[in-house]
Amino acid sequence: MFYFEPAGIRIFMRYSQTLIPTVKEIPADAEIVSHQLMIRAGLMRKLASGTYIYLPAGQRMMAKVMNIVRQEMNATGAQEIIMPVVQPMELWQRTGRDIDYGETLGKFIDRHGRGNVLSPTAEEGFTYLAATEINSYKQLPMNLYQINTKYRDEFRPRFGVLRSREFMMKDAYSFHADDASLHKTYMDMYNAYCRVFERCGLEYVIVQAESGEMGGSQSHQFTVPCESGEDVIVYTDDNKLAWNIEKAPVDAPAKQPAVKAGKPELFHTPGAGKIEDVCAFMKVEPAQLIKTLIYKSGDDIILVLLRGDHEANPEKLARLMAGAHTEMADEATIVALTGAAVGFAGPVGLCDKAAKVFVDHSVAAMAVGATGANKTDYHLINVVPGRDFPLEGANVQVVDIRNAVEGDTYEGKKLLFKRGIEVGQVFKLGTKYSAKLGAKFLDAAGKQKECLMGCYGIGINRIIASAIEIGHDENGMILPITIAPWEVIVTPAGMEPEVMAAAEKIYSQLEAEGVETLLDDRDARGGVKFKDADLLGIPVRITVGKKTLAEGNVEFKLRTDKDRTILPLATAAKQAAQTVRDIKAKLNK
RNA sequence: CGGGGAAUAGCUCAGCUUGGCUAGAGCGCCUGGUUUGGGACCAGGAGGCCGCAGGUUCGAAUCCUGUUUCCCCGACCA
Numbered sequence: 219m220f221y222f223e224p225a226g227i228r229i230f231m232r233y234s235q236t237l238i239p240t241v242k243e244i245p246a247d248a249e250i251v252s253h254q255l256m257i258r259a260g261l262m263r264k265l266a267s268g269t270y271i272y273l274p275a276g277q278r279m280m281a282k283v284m285n286i287v288r289q290e291m292n293a294t295g296a297q298e299i300i301m302p303v304v305q306p307m308e309l310w311q312r313t314g315r316d317i318d319y320g321e322t323l324g325k326f327i328d329r330h331g332r333g334n335v336l337s338p339t340a341e342e343g344f345t346y347l348a349a350t351e352i353n354s355y356k357q358l359p360m361n362l363y364q365i366n367t368k369y370r371d372e373f374r375p376r377f378g379v380l381r382s383r384e385f386m387m388k389d390a391y392s393f394h395a396d397d398a399s400l401h402k403t404y405m406d407m408y409n410a411y412c413r414v415f416e417r418c419g420l421e422y423v424i425v426q427a428e429s430g431e432m433g434g435s436q437s438h439q440f441t442v443p444c445e446s447g448e449d450v451i452v453y454t455d456d457n458k459l460a461w462n463i464e465k466a467p468v469d470a471p472a473k474q475p476a477v478k479a480g481k482p483e484l485f486h487t488p489g490a491g492k493i494e495d496v497c498a499f500m501k502v503e504p505a506q507l508i509k510t511l512i513y514k515s516g517d518d519i520i521l522v523l524l525r526g527d528h529e530a531n532p533e534k535l536a537r538l539m540a541g542a543h544t545e546m547a548d549e550a551t552i553v554a555l556t557g558a559a560v561g562f563a564g565p566v567g568l569c570d571k572a573a574k575v576f577v578d579h580s581v582a583a584m585a586v587g588a589t590g591a592n593k594t595d596y597h598l599i600n601v602v603p604g605r606d607f608p609l610e611g612a613n614v615q616v617v618d619i620r621n622a623v624e625g626d627t628y629e630g631k632k633l634l635f636k637r638g639i640e641v642g643q644v645f646k647l648g649t650k651y652s653a654k655l656g657a658k659f660l661d662a663a664g665k666q667k668e669c670l671m672g673c674y675g676i677g678i679n680r681i682i683a684s685a686i687e688i689g690h691d692e693n694g695m696i697l698p699i700t701i702a703p704w705e706v707i708v709t710p711a712g713m714e715p716e717v718m719a720a721a722e723k724i725y726s727q728l729e730a731e732g733v734e735t736l737l738d739d740r741d742a743r744g745g746v747k748f749k750d751a752d753l754l755g756i757p758v759r760i761t762v763g764k765k766t767l768a769e770g771n772v773e774f775k776l777r778t779d780k781d782r783t784i785l786p787l788a789t790a791a792k793q794a795a796q797t798v799r800d801i802k803a804k805l806n807k
Numbered sequence: 808c809g810g811g812g813a814a815u816a817g818c819u820c821a822g823c824u825u826g827g828c829u830a831g832a833g834c835g836c837c838u839g840g841u842u843u844g845g846g847a848c849c850a851g852g853a854g855g856c857c858g859c860a861g862g863u864u865c866g867a868a869u870c871c872u873g874u875u876u877c878c879c880c881g882a883c884c885a
Contacts, residue, residue, distance in 0.1 A: 242834065242846065243819050247878055267877065321808090322884065339885085373808070373883060381884085439885095449885090640885060677885070693845095711844045745845035752845090763844060773844095 227281055230729045231704070233738040233750075238275050239263075240750050250446040252686035253378025255695050259753045261682075261703075268375025268383035275703040275754060276682075280386060282701050283681050284365050286417050287388045290410045294403075296361040296390055301343045303367055307333030309342045313654045324371045324383075336369035341651045341673060344391035348669060349657040355395045358659060358669070359403055363390035365678065377446060379679040380639060386678035393652070393669040395661060400646060400670045404436065407644050407674040411440055415641065417805050418681050419698025421688065423636075425451050425460040427643060428533040435646045441638035442684035451638045452622050454631040464533040466622040466633065470579035479586045482566060482598040482606050489595065491561020493526045496597055500588060503527070508587040508601065510563040512547040512555065518573035519555060520544060523565055523581045523607075528620040535619055538576060556592040564589035564598055565607035575614045582609050582616045639684040640677070647671040686755075695755030696777050699801045704736040706794055707756040711744035711763045720787055721762045724772065727791030733798050752777065757801065758794055760785075 238260040247264075248254040256262050261276030272280055288298065307325065310316040316323065316335070324336035337343065344362055352360065365388045375383050390407065394400040408424075415422045420442050427439040439462055441451050452466035453459060461467070487499045497504055507526030512519065513535070520539070522530055535544060549560055555571060556563045566589060569575045581587070582603055591598045601607070608614045626633045651657070652669040661667050682701065689696040699705055706728055710721035721737060728735040736756065738747045744763075751759050761773040761782070772790045774797075775782040785793055 239817095240846095241818065246813095246819070249879080264877095320883080368885090370885080374879095374881095376879085385885090387885085643885070675885075680885090709844095713843070741843095743843050743845085743847065745843090745847080748845045750846085761844075765844085 227278060227285075227734060229732065229734050230725075231736050233736055234740045236274050236736070238750070238754070239273070240753050248378060250377050250380070250687070251690055252380070252446070252683040255686050255690060255753070256378060256683070259695055259755070262379075268372060268381070270379060270382065270384075278703040279682050279697075279701050280678060283418060283678050284386070284388070286700065287365065287414055287676055287678070290414045290417070291363055291388070291390065294361070294406045294410050296363050296392075299347075299362050299364055301337070301340050301364050301366060303337050303369065305335045305337050305340075305343055307335050309346055309655075310335050313342055313651060315342070322370050322372060324369045336371075337366075338368055338370040339387075339675070340364070340366075340389055341391065341647070341671075342655065345651040345655040345657050345671070348391075348393050348652070349655050352393060352657065352659050352669065355659055355661045358393055358395045359399045361390055361392040361403055361407075363388060363674075377448070377683075379683045380446070380448065382679065385680075388676040388678060390674040392672040392674070393657065394671070395659065395667070395669075397670065400672055404644060404646055404672050407672070408438060411642050411644065411674070411676065414676065415440060415442075415681075418685060418701050419689075419805050420641070420681065420685060422641065423451060423453070423460055423638060425453075425462050426465050427462040428464040428537075435648055437643060437645045439640050440642035441640050442688065443636050443638045444684065444687040445637055446687055447637040447639040447684075449638050449640050451636050452633050453636070454628060455634055456631055459628070459631075463621055463635075464531060467628050468618055468620070468622045468626040468633070469628055469630065470616075470618070471583045473583045474585040477585045479600045479602050482600050484591055484593070484596045485588070485599050487595060487597045490597075491559065496588070497526070500597070500599070502588065506584075506587055508565065508581050508584065508589045508603075510565055510568070510590055512552050512563060513544045514547045514551060515539060515542050515544040515573070519547070519551075519571060521565065521569065521572045521575045522619060523575070523577045524620055525578065525580050525584070525587075528578065528580065528623065531619060531621045534617075535576070538615070538617060538619065539574075556590075558590070558592050558596075559594040562590040562592065562594055562596065564592055564601070566592070566598060566601060567607075568592060569607050569611075569614060573613060575608075575611075576619050577603070577609060577614065577616045578620050579616050579618060580620070639680055639687065641680045641684055642674075642676040644674045645672060647673055689755070693749070694753030697755035697757065698805060699757040699798065700805050702755055702757050704754075704756050705734045705798045705802075706758040706760060707736045707738060707751045707754070709738045709744070709747045709751060709759055709761045711747065711761055713741055714764055717762050717764055717767060720767055720772065724760055724762070724787070724791045724794075728795060731791060731795035733795050758798060760790060760794055 240260045241258050244254050245257045262270040262272050265271050326334050368387045369384050372383050375381055392403045423441050425439050427437040450463040452461050452463055487496055490496045490499050493504050504526035509524050509526050511522040511530055552560050584603055586602050588597055588599045589601045609616055622633050649668040652671055657669045658666050686695050708721050708725050710717045725737040757777050759775045770787050771784045772787050773782045774785045
């Protein structure tokens, strides 16, 4: 495959003149390994909660990841542009996202009283551009992207760079005349993303994701499995299918054998509005309770019935509601509807009052259960689904509306769970933005149509953090060579003139070979240099020592290996350069 | 935004309960010396408005009130 030299990456660097402030102690506010190591290895420093200064080593890693992304995007024919980070509020009002995005949207008013948005993503800007510049089907398809700072005013930044307020994202937006074209670009992006993550040395899983957008959409998420990930991915035990937890479907459980149950009876549960409290009163398990969640969609009441041990899945609800906006009902609505305090709602006698009732199929499968009695401080026992409340009817549906849990199956296959870091996502957007911002074109028949759109994101900082999460040991980072800050570190162990001279020689030979090299020319003991080299995770180390040098040799060591090998001084640089190329070729193939 | 915790040297933290010597340690930093292959040693040194603002007191890092910032759990979110 091809060798590339990232634009703007300096090859030749001396440790003594570079700001690489490594620290021995684990920073107090860093919880996860990647955050700790990014601080300890001197990649970055915190400026404020959720914002980080990238120091030279960190900046190099960012630049290298961005270059890989850029190359793979360009290879698909996508065009790079630069979009302002500060954007007019008016544009966001036109799509309604000034409201929909909520508090996470960073805003400020300038001296002229104009509202401005700090771009958390850029559908508006790119669609605005398409609306003004695309007129004809002959210009389509078009795929535009940028690699730029994004800002989100997170309620709670955490995990270092994984959930920060300011971060670097590659975001692409494609425009199409028809579905086939959208699908082709979607798949081009999908495949380009595979190459990006492979070249970055990441192990990743592609999962089907909820798009959260309307209109026949499709979405995949690229996730790096690791413990500190915030996303939960669900996959079948044959490894054939994987989803984000928001999307993972579950089989309907087998109907429990019918039991003889008397009529529903009131059971006094004073103050027990929560599942655990009710269970304590009744001495039953949460799985024997039926909980009733009350949502509103406009003026309509939506009931969702779930087993006590299950959780509602808002994405599945949204899909069942065909995209109509729904929200949890407020206390006043619940009290008015049920005639009881919050926590005592139940389906018996309530289903007729709702526009829609969604019964999770694990509730439908229950033989008998306990529910709220629609009377403060009381629950009902001996409630039989289908007898005491309907399982069918004009407004009643038995559906899959909950999150998958341990023990669930899909198509008979066991579902397994893993945590992961989302590093990329591809979406089909449909015409949501093009319709609102007037991105239209004339087709071959002269008919005006709205552009179909796709959007595609990659979290640059998250690639670095996840590479560290999956690549480290007790001594520090173990980085893929394609994103490591340097490919080789030359470590003179000792300050004798002949040792330094040999190190300098290898260093300049590596430069001639085009290898990104850091020369540790500090006046420090060997141990200090070895520790920092390991902490920085530089894949290849060449050590020049007095004893081996006396025999005309130097040492060669890979960060991934325990052992060192001896190479002749004369050919060491050439051999190291070849090794570097070989390792890179494996990742870049 | 709810709940919990923290703020003292560049970093990690003691001291606060029970107010009172010149506010401490380790690491890091500077100077000199001895060292030089896995975070060396000795000697000397620099560095603090004890987050900020009020209050109580003869006296506050320490007690009280307010405020800001940071961290954790939850909710929310890519």
